[in-house]
Amino acid sequence: MSTPIPPEERRHDAGRAVDDAYLHEWAEHFRAPLASAERADASAVAFRIGAEWLALPTAMLLRVAPHAVPHRVPHRTAHGMRGLVNVGGQLYPCIALAELLEIDADGGSVRTGRHTFARLLLVQWEGRGYALPVADLYGIVRYAGTRVQPPAATINKGAQRYLSGVLAEGDLRIGLLNAAMLGPQLARALR
Incomplete structure (x- = not known):
């Protein structure tokens, strides 16, 4: 399963190879908490x-x-x-x-x-x-x-x-x- 690329970044990633650094970058992106998310307490x-x-x-x-x-x-x-x-x-x-x-x-x-x-x-x-x-x-x-x-x-x-x-x-x-x-x-x- 491939990670979707946000539209604003597609033109920058079009020629980029899928290597470990690329996968790590996207893993960090999805691991980061949303800035606007509130914690239900x-x-x-x-x-x-x-x-x-x-x-x-x-x-x-x-x-x-x-x-x-x-x-x-x-x-x-x-x-x-x-x-x-x-x-x-x-x-x-x-x-x-x-x-x-x-x-x-x-x-x-x-x-x-x-x-x-x-x-x-x-x-x-x-x-x-x-x-x-x-x-x-x-x-x-x-x-x-x-x-x-x-x-x-x-x-x-x-x-x-x-x-x-x-x-x-x-x-x-x-x-x-x-x-x-x-x-x-x-x-x-x-x-």
Whole structure:
């Protein structure tokens, strides 16, 4: 298999013999890191609630499960607490992020070319599991920390205090949730 010659260099290499020096030069060229490449040093699982695209650090994610209707727990009316869901024989408290973040859970556009349906994100904070209902799941996003931008001042004030930044991923603007801020709110919903 021969190494392709970039068009700008073809006219210079037309008469050059393929010797060890030539092969070494091209090996070094392809071995060198791209100058514009960013090193992905973080990852998050991106999902949609209403019209908002959000993401949680992948370290919190246990698994993704099919949507389940929560069973109400008597005398538990904390903000965001929906009840309990059974996933694989284990009970998880179901916490509505839409209520915690003051996001309208209705609405949002379905992305074309994909099957979109509600799911549960099973996450963990300080050893306790939680089920978070989401309208759509984008998947895992790997990114460089330098790509994270500060949240816009126009973002919903309820959600803004939980955001560590905003990430542009294709045509999406994904709000990165701060686990250290959100985790205690999940635990508080159980009280």
